[in-house]
Structures are given as C-alpha cells and as structure tokens.
Amino acid sequence: MAESNHIPEDVRQAVEGVRPAADIRLVAFSDLAPDGNFGEQFLALADDRLLVFSSDGERPALLKDLPFADVSKVEIETLVGGAALRAVVDGRREDLISFSHAMSDAFGRVRIQLDALIEGKPLPEVDERATRCATCGLFLGEYTRVCPRCLRKGATLRRLLGLTKPYTGRMVLIGSLMVGSIVAGMVPPFLTMLLVDRVLTLGTNYHLVIWLVLGLASAGLAHTGMEIWRNRIAAWLGARISFDIRAQLYERLQWLSMRYYDHHPTGTIISRLTQDANGIQDLLAFALPFLVVNVVTIVAVSVVLLAMNWKLALIAMVPLPILFILVRKLWRLLRRAFHNWWYRMRRFHGLVSDALGRVKVTKAFSQQQSEIGRYQFRNDDLRAAGVYADATAGTFFPLMWLIIGSGSLLVWYFGSMLHMYGGITLGMIVAFLAYLAMVQHPLEFLGHSTQWITRALTAAERVFEVLDAESESEQSRGEVELEEIDGEVEYRNVGFGYEKHQQVLKDISFKVKPGQMLGLVGKSGVGKSTIINLLCRFYDADEGEIFVDGVPLRDVSLWSYRGKLGVVLQEPFLFSGTVAENIAYAKPEATPEDIMAAAKIANAHDFIISKPDGYDEQVGERGNRLSGGEKQRVCIARAILHDPALLILDEATASVDLETEQQIQEAIGRLIEGRTTFAIAHRLSTLRNAHKLLVLDEGRIVESGTHDELRAKKGVYAKLLDIHRRTSMVGAIDG
Amino acid sequence: MDKRQGVQEASSLELRYLDPEEVRVWRGEDGRVYCTIADELTVLTPMFMRSHPLSDLERYLSVRGVEPKERSVAMGKEFGLLRNWHRLDPHSHAIVEAELERRYLYAKVFAILSVRDYSGVQVCEFDTDRGLRQVTLRDVRDNVIYLGRSRVLVTDAEGNRYDIEDVNELDPDSLLRLARIL
Ligand SMILES: Nc1ncnc2c1ncn2[C@@H]1O[C@H](COP(=O)(O)OP(=O)(O)OP(=O)(O)O)[C@@H](O)[C@H]1O
Ligand SMILES: [Mg+2]
Numbered sequence: 009m010a011e012s013n014h015i016p017e018d019v020r021q022a023v024e025g026v027r028p029a030a031d032i033r034l035v036a037f038s039d040l041a042p043d044g045n046f047g048e049q050f051l052a053l054a055d056d057r058l059l060v061f062s063s064d065g066e067r068p069a070l071l072k073d074l075p076f077a078d079v080s081k082v083e084i085e086t087l088v089g090g091a092a093l094r095a096v097v098d099g100r101r102e103d104l105i106s107f108s109h110a111m112s113d114a115f116g117r118v119r120i121q122l123d124a125l126i127e128g129k130p131l132p133e134v135d136e137r138a139t140r141c142a143t144c145g146l147f148l149g150e151y152t153r154v155c156p157r158c159l160r161k162g163a164t165l166r167r168l169l170g171l172t173k174p175y176t177g178r179m180v181l182i183g184s185l186m187v188g189s190i191v192a193g194m195v196p197p198f199l200t201m202l203l204v205d206r207v208l209t210l211g212t213n214y215h216l217v218i219w220l221v222l223g224l225a226s227a228g229l230a231h232t233g234m235e236i237w238r239n240r241i242a243a244w245l246g247a248r249i250s251f252d253i254r255a256q257l258y259e260r261l262q263w264l265s266m267r268y269y270d271h272h273p274t275g276t277i278i279s280r281l282t283q284d285a286n287g288i289q290d291l292l293a294f295a296l297p298f299l300v301v302n303v304v305t306i307v308a309v310s311v312v313l314l315a316m317n318w319k320l321a322l323i324a325m326v327p328l329p330i331l332f333i334l335v336r337k338l339w340r341l342l343r344r345a346f347h348n349w350w351y352r353m354r355r356f357h358g359l360v361s362d363a364l365g366r367v368k369v370t371k372a373f374s375q376q377q378s379e380i381g382r383y384q385f386r387n388d389d390l391r392a393a394g395v396y397a398d399a400t401a402g403t404f405f406p407l408m409w410l411i412i413g414s415g416s417l418l419v420w421y422f423g424s425m426l427h428m429y430g431g432i433t434l435g436m437i438v439a440f441l442a443y444l445a446m447v448q449h450p451l452e453f454l455g456h457s458t459q460w461i462t463r464a465l466t467a468a469e470r471v472f473e474v475l476d477a478e479s480e481s482e483q484s485r486g487e488v489e490l491e492e493i494d495g496e497v498e499y500r501n502v503g504f505g506y507e508k509h510q511q512v513l514k515d516i517s518f519k520v521k522p523g524q525m526l527g528l529v530g531k532s533g534v535g536k537s538t539i540i541n542l543l544c545r546f547y548d549a550d551e552g553e554i555f556v557d558g559v560p561l562r563d564v565s566l567w568s569y570r571g572k573l574g575v576v577l578q579e580p581f582l583f584s585g586t587v588a589e590n591i592a593y594a595k596p597e598a599t600p601e602d603i604m605a606a607a608k609i610a611n612a613h614d615f616i617i618s619k620p621d622g623y624d625e626q627v628g629e630r631g632n633r634l635s636g637g638e639k640q641r642v643c644i645a646r647a648i649l650h651d652p653a654l655l656i657l658d659e660a661t662a663s664v665d666l667e668t669e670q671q672i673q674e675a676i677g678r679l680i681e682g683r684t685t686f687a688i689a690h691r692l693s694t695l696r697n698a699h700k701l702l703v704l705d706e707g708r709i710v711e712s713g714t715h716d717e718l719r720a721k722k723g724v725y726a727k728l729l730d731i732h733r734r735t736s737m738v739g740a741i742d743g
Numbered sequence: 744m745d746k747r748q749g750v751q752e753a754s755s756l757e758l759r760y761l762d763p764e765e766v767r768v769w770r771g772e773d774g775r776v777y778c779t780i781a782d783e784l785t786v787l788t789p790m791f792m793r794s795h796p797l798s799d800l801e802r803y804l805s806v807r808g809v810e811p812k813e814r815s816v817a818m819g820k821e822f823g824l825l826r827n828w829h830r831l832d833p834h835s836h837a838i839v840e841a842e843l844e845r846r847y848l849y850a851k852v853f854a855i856l857s858v859r860d861y862s863g864v865q866v867c868e869f870d871t872d873r874g875l876r877q878v879t880l881r882d883v884r885d886n887v888i889y890l891g892r893s894r895v896l897v898t899d900a901e902g903n904r905y906d907i908e909d910v911n912e913l914d915p916d917s918l919l920r921l922a923r924i925l
Contacts, residue, residue, distance in 0.1 A: 045873040046850075046871075087845070087846045088796060088846060088847045089847065089848035089850075100788065108903045109901045109903045147900050355889070469861075
C-alpha cells in the first residue's frame with residue numbers, strides 16, 4: 009500500500025516484532041500514555057489485527073491485539089478532557105486507545121476509515137483539514153493558516169505600515185515636522201549657552217541680549233507650532249486608518265464560516281472591532297511617532313553633547329544605561345500592581361453585566377440580597393487592588409524621577425571640576441544640563457514603550473488574524489451557478505460532527521423529489537437542525553455527499569445557492585429596526601404591499617396592525633419587544649417574501665397557540681405548493697401533510713415513510729403519536 | 744422480582760440513590776468491568792460520571808450503563824446516584840477510582856514553566872501531575888473558569904482542560920506568568 013512508505017521505522021519494527029511482514033494499513037498516534045499521563049502510544053492496523061503499542065519505554069510494548077474481523081463497529085467515547093477510541097466486539101465495548109483533544113481530529117478520521125473497512129469498503133480518503141502550522145506544528149484551528157509563532161513581529165509592523173500607504177504624503181509631512189521640531193527644540197540650550205558665556209559672564213555685549221531672547225522665543229514657537237501641526241495630522245491619520253481597518257474587519261466578519269463563530273464568542277469579536285482597532289490607531293498615531301521622536305532626540309542630543317565636550321558628555325552618559333535598566337525594573341513592579349487591578353476590574357465588569365442581564369430572574373426569585381452580597385465581595389476586592397495599584401504608582405513616579413534626575417548630579421560635579429581647570433565654560437554646563445533634561449523624558453518613555461508597542465502589535469495581529477481567516481467562499485471553491493432550483497435534494501451516506509470526535513449525524517441517506525415536503529421528527533438533540541444546517545451549507549458534511557438537483561452541494565456556488573433558500577430558523581432572529589425592515593431583510597426592494605401580503609399569509613398582519621406604530625413598530629434588540637409567537641410569524645413572513653425555491657422551517661410554529669398554528673399551517677400549505685420543503689416540528693400535527701417523514705434517533709434515520717405508513721408500522725413514530733394523543737395535542741391527526 | 748422493578752423505575756421521574764452496600768463493581772473473567780446492583784441487575788459497560796466534576800469531585804456519582812437486553816444506548820441510562828462512592832467495598836472502590844481516572848483527563852497544574860506570547864496566542868509550558876506539557880492558549884479570557892477565590896480552570900485551544908487548584912499555592916514565578924496569561 010502506498011501509504012506504508014510514511015510509516016516511521018520504529019513503528020514498523022514494533023509491528024513486525026509481533027506480526028512479521030505485515031501490511032500496515034493504518035497508524036495513528038496518541039499523545040497520552042496508557043495510564044493517562046502525557047506520553048505516547050499508537051494504534052496500528054496490520055493485516056487483519058488491530059494492535060496498540062505503548063511507545064514510552066525503550067522499545068514499544070504491545071498492549072492490545074484484536075482480530076479486526078471481530079470488530080463490528082468503532083466508536084469514539086468522549087471523555088472529559090479527551091476521548092477514547094473503542095471497538096465494539098460481540099456487542100461489548102473494548103477500549104483501544106485514549107487521547108487528548110489535541111488528537112481528536114486525527115482519531116475522528118481513523119474512526120471513519122476503520123468503519124469503512126469494516127463495511128468492506130476500500131480505505132476512504134478522508135480529507136485532512138490542516139489544523140496545525142506546517143512549519144512549527146502549533147495548533148491553529150480550522151479557520152486560519154497564519155501561524156502567529158512563525159509570524160515575525162517585523163512582518164506585522166511592515167504590514168501595519170502598509171496600511172499607511174494611501175497616505176504617503178501625510179506620512180512624509182509628519183516625518184519632516186518631526187525632524188523640524190526636534191531641531192527647533194535643540195536650539196534654546198545653545199542660545200542659553202551664548203547668553204551665559206558671551207553676555208553674562210563677560211558683562212559686556214548687552215546689545216546681543218535682545219537677539220538671543222528673540223531667538224529663544226522663535227525656536228520655542230517653531231517647536232510648539234510644528235508639534236501641534238504634527239499631532240493634528242497624526243490624529244487624523246490614526247482615525248482614518250482605524251476606520252479603514254474596521255471597515256475591512258466588518259466586511260470580513262460577514263463572510264466567515266459558522267465554524268469560526270462556534271469557536272469565537274461574540275464578545276471577543278466585538279472587542280476586535282473596537283478595542284483592537286483602537287490599539288492600532290494608538291500605535292500608528294502616537295506610539296510609533298513618539299518612539300521615533302524619542303530615539304532621534306536621544307541620538308541628536310548625544311551628538312551635540314559629544315561635539316561640545318566629549319569628556320563631560322561621556323561622563324554624563326555613562327549612567328544612562330544603568331538608569332534605563334533601573335527604570336524598566338520599576339515599571340515591571342508597577343505593571344504587576346496594575347495588572348492585578350485590571351484583572352479584578354474585568355471580573356467586576358463581568359459580574360455587573362451578568363447581574364443586569366438577569367434582573368428579571370433575580371426579581372422573580374427574590375435574590376436581590378444575595379446579588380448585593382456578591383457585588384460587595386467583588387467591589388471590596390476591587391477596592392483593595394485599586395488602593396495597592398495607586399499607592400504603588402504614587403511611590404513609583406517620584407522615585408523614578410529621582411533616579412533619572414541623578415544623572416545631572418554627575419554633570420554638576422565633573423562640570424564644576426572641569427570649569428575650575430578652565431576646560432569648560434559656565435554656559436556649557438548650563439547647556440549640558442538643559443540637553444540632559446531633554447533626554448530624560450525619552451529615556452523614561454523607552455523604558456516602558458516596548459510594552460506599549462507590544463500590546464499594540466498584539467492588537468494588530470489579532471485584527472490580522474480575522475482578516476486572514478478563511479472565508480466560506482475560500483473554503484469552498486464551488487463554481488456551479490444554480491440558475492433555477494427544481495428542488496430535488498438527496499443526502500447520500502452523510503455523516504457529520506460539529507467536533508470531529510463527537511458524531512452528530514451518522515449515515516444519513518434519503519431523497520426528496522421536487523415540490524415535496526419532508527418532515528423531520530425525533531427527540532430533542534438528535535440532529536434535526538443539524539441536517540438543515542448542512543443543507544444551508546453552514547457546515548460541510550464530513551462524510552458522504554449532499555446533492556441538489558443532482559449537483560454535489562460542495563460544487564455549488566454559495567452565493568447563488570443561498571439566495572434560493574428560505575429559512576425560518578429555530579431561534580427566530582430579528583434585528584433592531586422596524587417590523588417592515590425585518591420582513592424585507594432578504595428583499596430590500598420589496599414594496600409595502602408585498603410586505604403586507606407576506607405578513608398576511610404568515611398571519612402576522614393583524615397583530616402588526618394592532619401595534620401603535622403598525623409596520624413601523626420598533627421590534628427592539630433581537631426583537632425582544634415581540635412575543636415568541638409574534639417573532640416567529642415575522643420570520644415566516646420574511647421567508648414568504650423571499651419566495652424561495654427551497655423552504656426550510658425549523659420549529660417555525662413552536663411558540664404559537666393551536667389556533668394560530670392552524671392558520672399558519674394553512675399559510676404554509678399554500679406556501680409549500682411547488683417547492684421543496686424541509687420542516688421540523690415537535691407537534692406532529694404540523695407535519696401531517698408531509699410527503700415523507702424521517703424519524704431520527706441518535707443521529708440515524710430509524711424510520712421513514714408517510715404518516716399513515718409509519719402509524720401502521722407501530723414503531724418509534726407510532727409511539728410518539730401515542731404520547732401526543734395522550735397529552736391530547738394531536739386530535740386532528742387521528743381524524 | 745420486586746427489587747428489579749424498583750431498579751427499572753429509577754429512570755422515569757425520580758432520582759434513585761443507590762446504597763453503596765448494594766452496589767458491586769467487579770472485573771469479569773474477560774477483563775471487562777461490570778456492575779451489579781442489588782444482586783439483581785448487572786450493568787454492562789458501566790460508566791461512572793461525576794455530576795459535579797468541577798465543584799464537587801466526591802459526591803453524587805452517576806452510575807450509567809446498558810442493560811443486558813438493550814445493547815446500544817450511547818450514553819447509557821442512569822441506574823442511580825451514589826451519594827458517597829467512598830463507601831463502596833474496597834474492591835469496587837478501586838475499580839471505580841480507576842474508571843474515574845480514565846474518564847476525567849484533566850491535568851492539575853503545579854507550575855507554569857514558561858509563557859511565550861504570539862499575538863493573542865500563548866504557548867506555555869505546564870508542569871502537571873500528568874507530566875510536562877506544551878499548551879497553546881487562544882482567547883484565554885473566554886476560556887477561563889474561575890471557581891471560588893483561587894481555583895482556575897483553563898481550556899486550551901484544542902479543548903484540553905488544565906486545573907490550577909489553588910492559585911496562591913503557585914510559586915511566585917508561575918504566578919507572575921499566570922497573570923500574564925490572564
Ligand atoms: N454549534 C454547535 N457546536 C457543537 N455542538 C452542537 C452545535 N449545535 C448543536 N450541537 C449539538 O449537536 C446535537 C444535535 O443538535 P441539533 O440542533 O441538530 O438537535 P435538534 O434535533 O434540532 O434538537 P431540538 O429538537 O432540541 O432542536 C446536540 O447534541 C447539540 O448539543
Ligand atoms: Mg433543533
């Protein structure tokens with residue numbers, strides 16, 4: 009077998025030690041030792057034996073050896089913090105090998121492959137979604153190919169600077185202003201020196217004073233003027249760039265796959281749009297220019313000092329590196345105190361926003377007192393941390409200035425000595441001190457700028473991570489444009505799991521003819537909505553294939569396809585805006601009459617009219633000013649207006665009363681004529697018109713047929729019907 | 744037959760608490776684990792699950808499994824809860840302990856040896872009761888559970904759990920690194 013070329017030598021040796029000259033068909037490595045510690049063991053399928061070896065010791069030791077022919081099935085048992093691959097032998101489960109979640113994907117594939125072999129199929133090619141960095145092996149997840157570890161900070165910086173490209177002119181201006189203001193800043197100490205040496209010390213040349221003072225004034229004005237100008241441009245530029253970034257980010261977010269959203273809580277994503285984008289603005293508008301200014305200032309001042317008197321300059325500069333290190337150390341201390349405080353602040357925020365979110369529940373269970381107690385505890389915590397941080401800061405800054413200022417003591421001492429021997433003028437000492445003062449701020453800044461800049465770079469990288477995340481359309485190169493959909497849908501041996509190690513759907517096969525209605529029935533959590541998620545292509549199937557009009561869904565262009573779907577999801581989703589806007593979401597060009605016609609069919613018209621603002625009624629955030637049933641009807645109206653070729657109704661009528669439901673039923677009955685419809689309902693009466701019902705259990709189809717056929721069969725469906733009859737909800741069905 | 748009736752009804756509406764005296768866990772000739780309840784019912788492939796795996800490790804152990812006649816119930820059904828499984832006979836106790844060890848794979852963190860930051864992703868080295876481990880953390884803030892004042896549970900990018908039982912017990916260097924992570 010071709011693959012055996014990739015099998016490591018030690019594995020081959022281990023296997024051949026047990027079964028000489030075996031054909032090794034499959035190997036998989038676990039990251040756990042048999043005792044559950046981190047270590048290694050591996051599973052191999054050699055000829056017709058399943059072998060498990062521990063490879064922790066000197067040489068691999070055989071742990072398990074089963075005949076593969078006896079295995080009727082392979083499953084993955086999800087443990088807490090890991091999972092185990094088990095074989096079913098004689099209806100009993102035999103543990104093969106356990107592994108941490110890091111290996112779940114790999115073993116998910118192994119399970120699919122082994123199951124295929126058991127069923128006598130050839131070893132399937134399971135496409136391996138690369139989840140690790142090809143260079144360093146870091147776990148990346150499924151939605152990005154950019155490895156943060158292999159990414160150099162320099163590269164990020166370069167990319168960031170790339171963002172300023174459209175504004176090159178302004179950047180050049182900023183640079184020139186920077187140089188100009190530094191030069192202007194260097195002039196005053198020089199003039200002071202002249203004033204002291206040529207005028208004050210000599211006691212003559214008083215006619216020069218006016219010119220020197222005028223010089224000082226214009227240098228100061230020029231310096232300040234250029235600073236202001238530069239800051240204003242920088243502010244504009246920063247805001248502009250963060251605007252660009254937010255726009256790009258937002259556009260990207262629309263195209264990211266559902267899997268991305270499953271793994272990134274909305275809060276995190278929002279903070280990328282706001283905080284991280286601001287972080288970048290900070291960096292480009294303030295931190296970077298500041299850094300450049302400060303470095304240039306330090307260099308320029310050093311050059312001037314060396315030119316004036318290199319001996320004194322060296323003496324003055326010797327302690328600078330030491331000061332620099334000391335300041336850095338102190339900063340670290342301060343940072344720790346503030347970290348602590350921020351951390352408590354975050355928890356406090358969390359507590360408050362949680363508490364506000366559950367106000368209703370709190371009141372309903374009259375738990376105000378305990379809420380207050382919880383709050384006080386956190387508040388206290390926060391206060392203590394705040395006191396500590398501020399006290400530390402209060403100590404830190406005076407100390408830091410003392411340390412930084414100590415450099416000038418050396419100048420006073422050695423300068424005076426040199427002056428005594430005539431090596432230096434009084435004016436020079438004064439200028440020296442002034443120049444030294446000019447670098448104190450920059451030095452202090454450099455002491456903590458690395459932190460600031462790293463933080464901003466991190467923000468930038470987080471933003472780039474989203475921008476680089478693969479969008480749906482990149483993941484699927486579907487090219488077939490479906491102009492018109494007849495609505496024939498076929499699932500062929502479809503298997504799927506949100507997480508690789510937890511299969512939700514197993515071997516789903518069925519076919520729906522155009523215009524038919526398919527009902528999905530089953531207990532909560534069996535995977536009904538999941539079947540629909542696959543049809544909408546929110547996710548791609550792991551195994552098998554779905555066909556629409558005979559075209560594999562993978563090859564269909566997402567854009568053209570989704571436009572033909574009409575979906576009423578289980579959680580009715582409304583956005584804040586008016587009722588009319590919500591109904592017209594997928595068809596903004598709809599006329600008011602279209603909208604009302606759709607609402608009428610969805611039996612929503614009357615309730616909408618009875619609202620004070622009618623169709624202009626604001627539905628509130630997530631539609632929370634409407635009742636559950638009202639929301640659903642608005643969603644149905646939306647689907648009706650969209651006039652889809654494929655209609656998907658997931659519990660569309662779950663929260664309406666029986667009478668309304670019957671009306672909606674009729675509406676749906678009219679709506680589904682001539683379109684393929686997938687409907688999920690717990691109330692079986694809703695599905696009585698379905699051409700075909702699929703009964704699911706544990707992710708499999710256990711029964712299928714029409715209502716009457718299934719009832720006659722006296723199986724799972726009949727049992728469900730029975731339960732419904734007893735709770736007197738069906739009535740009409742039996743009729 | 745009465746007792747057996749009782750055993751079966753447990754799954755309907757009421758929780759059934761098992762008397763540790765009437766539960767026997769044993770390893771069969773075939774090396775597999777079995778669990779016998781009240782000398783009446785033998786559970787195949789029993790599973791022992793903690794009902795509060797984070798907050799209370801010791802109490803309320805759910806005994807689940809498959810009855811001999813039904814063969815393939817994925818999660819199994821609950822046969823009952825053990826309020827205190829430490830009162831099982833020593834032999835059973837040892838097997839249950841091993842089973843729990845097998846199921847709950849989280850690692851207790853003793854020390855954080857290093858942290859490296861790569862733009863929102865942190866690569867750390869943890870010293871745990873199960874050995875050294877390089878751990879990749881992503882979006883840490885969303886993946887940390889605080890329990891009480893000083894216990895922290897961290898979930899890494901791959902879904903593995905790490906348990907820091909008492910933050911204050913960590914050495915100062917580890918603590919500083921933890922602060923950096925969080
Ligand atoms: N985004 C997700 N990530 C991980 N697991 C999920 C996700 N969505 C659903 N699941 C899990 O997949 C399984 C099937 O869920 P599904 O939503 O298909 O159930 P359902 O049949 O629609 O149930 P109900 O009748 O309650 O709506 C459940 O165990 C659920 O916990
Ligand atoms: Mg559902």
